[in-house]
Amino acid sequence: MADWGPVLIGVVLFVLLTPGLLFQIPGNNRHVEFGSMKTNGKAIALHTLLFFALYSIIILALHLHIYTG
Template sequence: MSDWGPVFVAVVLFVLLTPGLLIQVPGRSRFVEFGNFQTSGVSILVHAIIYFVLICILLLAIGVHIKKGLMADWGPVLIGVVLFILLQPGLLFQIPGKNRHVEFGTMKTNGKAIAVHTLIFFAFYAVLTFAVHVHIYTG
């Protein structure tokens, strides 16, 4: 039986912590901005650190799992953090872009791009966790 708990946690955190959707720290003109659909390298780094802390707490400390009897597995944490950074709309690419189907390095986003990137995040996360079986067990 597959453990969908880490997948659920990772995808929800991806959406909630996407810079510019709900919040952006730091913002363009203020320290905190809300719903501006903008991003920057610094805000992606700050949000990735917050993502890392929250996913560690939820998966390793609290142990959010849908399947019982698992050891501490750093694989889902590391996969989530790397994908969180690489798939931020506007950092490397954005699908759909504002003026084209795919735009590169715009540091802007929109609701459709967040939805598409969330689906891409879910697909890669699920494949790496369940099909490729990337696991890093500790202690």
């Protein structure tokens, strides 16, 4: 049996937290920009920290597992 929980959660969070795709904090011209498709170093660093924090909480604290097979 394979545990697909960490993989699925990682992919979903990666798509949702990609800077510039849905939203970007901090933006190039404003604090929050939506769908700008442009990014900067600050936004990449902040979104990386958000990804790590949310991923850790979901996988380690909530013990989310999805088994197949």
